Amino acid sequence: MSKRNYNFIDLFAGCGGLSEGFMQSGRFNALAHVEWEKPMVDTLRHRLMQKWNYTNKDANKKVILFDMGKSA
Numbered sequence: 001m002s003k004r005n006y007n008f009i010d011l012f013a014g015c016g017g018l019s020e021g022f023m024q025s026g027r028f029n030a031l032a033h034v035e036w037e038k039p040m041v042d043t044l045r046h047r048l049m050q051k052w053n054y055t056n057k058d059a060n061k062k063v064i065l066f067d068m069g070k071s072a
Contacts, residue, residue, distance in 0.1 A: 007031050013063070016044040023052060036067035 006028050010019045013033040022028035035041050045063045048054040054062070 003027060005029055010034065011068070013040070013044060015040045016047055019044070020047070030062060033063045034066055034068070035063065036065065036069070038065060041065045 004027075007030075008019075008022055008028050009031050010016070010022075010033045013019060013035040014037075016033060019030055019033055023030060033044055035044065041063050045056075045059040048059040048062065049056060
C-alpha cells in the first residue's frame with residue numbers, strides 16, 4: 001500500500017514550526033502558510049528557500065502576509 005499525502009494550510013503560522021514538522025514527515029504538502037507579522041513571514045520564506053529548495057517566487061506565493069483579525 002502506498003503512502004497517501006495530505007494537503008495542509010498553516011493559519012497563524014508564525015515562523016513555521018508546525019509546517020516544518022508536517023513537511024519533515026514527508027506525508028503532507030503545504031498549500032499556504034498565513035501569518036500577520038512581517039518578521040515571521042520573512043523568516044518562514046527564508047526557511048522554505050534554504051531548507052526546502054523553494055524558489056523566491058514560490059516562497060513569496062505560499063507564505064501569505066495577512067491579518068485575519070482585520071478582515072472582518
